[in-house]
Amino acid sequence: MRIEHDFLGELEVPDNAYYGVQTMRAMDNFRITGQTLDHDFIKALAMVKKAAALANMSTGRMKKEVGEALVKAADEIIAGNLLDQFPIDPIQGGAGTSVNMNMNEVLCNRALEIIGQPKGRYDIISPNNDANMAQSTNDAFPTAIKVCISMKAKRLEAALNRVAGELEKKAVEYRHIVKMGRTHLQDAVPLTLGQEMGSYASAIRRSLDRLNFAVKAIHTMNMGGTAVGTGLNAEPAYISAVETYLCEITGERFKTASNMIDATNNTDCFADVSANMKNTALVLIKMANDFRMMASGPRCGYYELLLPKRQPGSSIMPGKVNPVIAEVLDQTCYLVIGNDLAVTMAVENGQFELNVMEPTIAFCIFHSMEYLTNALHTFVDKLLIGLQPNTEQCKKWVENSVGIVTALLPHIGYEQSAALAKEAYNHNRPIREVILEQGLLEEDKLNHILSAEQMTTPGIAGADLLK
Numbered sequence: 490m491r492i493e494h495d496f497l498g499e500l501e502v503p504d505n506a507y508y509g510v511q512t513m514r515a516m517d518n519f520r521i522t523g524q525t526l527d528h529d530f531i532k533a534l535a536m537v538k539k540a541a542a543l544a545n546m547s548t549g550r551m552k553k554e555v556g557e558a559l560v561k562a563a564d565e566i567i568a569g570n571l572l573d574q575f576p577i578d579p580i581q582g583g584a585g586t587s588v589n590m591n592m593n594e595v596l597c598n599r600a601l602e603i604i605g606q607p608k609g610r611y612d613i614i615s616p617n618n619d620a621n622m623a624q625s626t627n628d629a630f631p632t633a634i635k636v637c638i639s640m641k642a643k644r645l646e647a648a649l650n651r652v653a654g655e656l657e658k659k660a661v662e663y664r665h666i667v668k669m670g671r672t673h674l675q676d677a678v679p680l681t682l683g684q685e686m687g688s689y690a691s692a693i694r695r696s697l698d699r700l701n702f703a704v705k706a707i708h709t710m711n712m713g714g715t716a717v718g719t720g721l722n723a724e725p726a727y728i729s730a731v732e733t734y735l736c737e738i739t740g741e742r743f744k745t746a747s748n749m750i751d752a753t754n755n756t757d758c759f760a761d762v763s764a765n766m767k768n769t770a771l772v773l774i775k776m777a778n779d780f781r782m783m784a785s786g787p788r789c790g791y792y793e794l795l796l797p798k799r800q801p802g803s804s805i806m807p808g809k810v811n812p813v814i815a816e817v818l819d820q821t822c823y824l825v826i827g828n829d830l831a832v833t834m835a836v837e838n839g840q841f842e843l844n845v846m847e848p849t850i851a852f853c854i855f856h857s858m859e860y861l862t863n864a865l866h867t868f869v870d871k872l873l874i875g876l877q878p879n880t881e882q883c884k885k886w887v888e889n890s891v892g893i894v895t896a897l898l899p900h901i902g903y904e905q906s907a908a909l910a911k912e913a914y915n916h917n918r919p920i921r922e923v924i925l926e927q928g929l930l931e932e933d934k935l936n937h938i939l940s941a942e943q944m945t946t947p948g949i950a951g952a953d954l955l956k
Contacts, residue, residue: 491609507574507608509594509616515587521580526588527855531575532567533636534592536738537629537712538620539563544730545622555614558600571595579852584845585630593620623723623731625715627753627843632735632743634851635707638762639741641858642704646697648865649769653693655873660687667941668793668883669890676892679944682793682878689776696769703761710735710743711752717842718750756844759854760836766857767829770822773865777815777822780872784812792882797875814872821864828853894920896944901929 490501493510500510542559545551565571574595581587593616598608600620606613614620621629664683671677712735713728715721720728732745746752786792802811831853835846844850887893891913894906901909909929913920921939924930930938937943 493609493611502609504608507571507595507598508576508591509598509609509611511587511590511616512577512594515577515581515591519578519581519587521578522852524579526575526577526579526591527637527851528569528572529640530633530637530851530855531572531592532569533640534588534629534633535563535566535596536636537633537735538592538596539567540731540734540738541622541624541629541712542620543734544727547730547734548724548726550724550727551619551622554604555600555619558603558614559596559620561603562596562599565599566595571599579848581848582845584626584843585847585851586626588848589621589626589630590616593617596620623713623715623727627716628711628714628718628749631753631756631847632710632712634759634847634854635710635743636735636739636741637851638707638759638854638858639704639739641855641862642700642762645766645858645862645865646700648862648869649693649697649700651869652865652873653690653697655869656686656690656693659683659873659876660690663878665941666878666880666883667887667945669886669892676886676890678892678895679887679890679941681941681945682883684945685779689779692772692776693769696765696772699765700762700769703758703765706761707758708741708743709746709752709758711746711749713745714749714753718748718753720749750842754839754842754844756836756839756847756850759850760832763829763832763850763854763857766854766861767826770825770861774819774822777818777868780815781812784815791886793879793886795877795879796872799871814868818864818868821860824860825857828857888921889919891920893939893944896938897924897930900934900938905929 491504492499493502493513494500495510495514497514500513502509502513539560542551542556542563546553546556575588575591577587577591579588597611597614597616597620600614601608601610604614660683662683663686664681666682667679668682668685669676669678670680710732711718712731713720713723715723728745732743735743780794780796783791783794784796796812796814798810799813800810802809802813832850835849835853836844838844838846891910894910894913897906897909909920909923909927912918913923921935924935925932
């Protein structure tokens with residue numbers, strides 16, 4: 490063990506630990522989720538610290554030996570090393586101060602090792618004076634959240650693109666499969682299964698555009714604003730340099746906010762990201778539930794889709810197979826929606842020059858992004874790729890439906906069409922049979938009106954009125 494101290498007193502720290510006294514206090518004080526810091530976030534914060542060290546060296550404020558050692562230590566963390574040295578709970582008081590100091594202590598102790606000094610020699614390289622030079626938790630922590638969101642967003646966007654792309658393939662593959670459309674869970678008019686798949690893809694593409702826009706907006710940062718956004722203890726040259734270095738390190742275009750007080754005390758940009766994930770979740774729930782209903786049965790449901798059989802569906806009913814992949818996508822989306830409410834409340838509860846609820850904001854957004862990314866890949870791998878249409882069942886529903894009478898409105902009028910529908914319903918007869926029996930239309934013309942092309946292609950049915 491080694492003895493470390495802060496202004497509250499002394500504590501023993503395991504000698505093999507790279508973290509220090511303030512991390513020890515946080516480990517004791519915050520035992521909430523049983524989880525530790527997100528690994529992407531640890532790497533993102535190390536990127537921010539590396540940019541700060543490089544910027545401080547460029548202004549001449551930080552000694553080259555100290556700065557280079559801190560940069561090497563940061564590079565090791567960015568590469569995925571020392572991640573076990575961040576043991577604190579992600580939900581904590583202090584607006585992320587414990588996270589910031591955990592990183593400062595690990596960087597300093599590893600930097601001390603690099604220059605041949607023992608851990609804990611903070612008189613040589615200090616967590617507060619050096620690793621935190623020209624910074625505050627209040628600018629470093631939210632900037633790291635933004636870097637992390639940007640990292641995770643790339644994976645989420647790739648997953649959404651993958652789902653949309655697979656649905657677009659199905660839209661082409663199923664373009665000639667006519668099925669009944671439904672409104673209010675009642676028979677409506679036909680469309681193709683391909684059109685239905687294309688509509689899901691279109692909604693996901695729109696969701697992706699919204700998410701891209703929100704993520705782009707978080708590339709405005711407050712590094713150099715320090716405690717409340719005024720830039721106390723940060724030179725103008727440092728503020729300019731830290732922006733340049735962070736862009737180089739992350740490969741992203743981060744821009745210093747024009748009003749850093751605003752950027753320090755307002756967190757609405759995070760609410761935008763979370764809200765757009767929630768909206769995406771709503772789109773996905775609608776699609777997953779449609780899949781579940783279209784696959785319902787197999788004997789007593791719609792049974793228009795054949796989902797891949799992934800596991801037995803009951804511990805008591807032999808032969809039952811459930812739509813488990815669609816169900817797990819639904820449940821993941823519920824978590825995203827719940828997390829959005831927590832983010833909303835946390836964003837709302839910032840006071841004056843700082844929102845101290847940023848740990849919850851980060852925790853919820855990171856989890857939502859991870860969960861949704863995993864669920865989307867699962868949906869593609871375990872359901873979409875192996876999806877098959879039940880063509881015969883789709884055809885059966887169309888042929889037995891009375892809803893196709895809607896296509897006759899331009900030819901025989903609403904009143905007569907309604908009478909035909911009533912006759913078909915009351916006597917459980919196909920609408921085609923009733924029409925031909927009453928001699929209302931020639932069979933050739935009826936076949937033309939009720940053809941798949943006429944009923945499912947925009948514009949063609951309308952053009953038929955001119956004939």
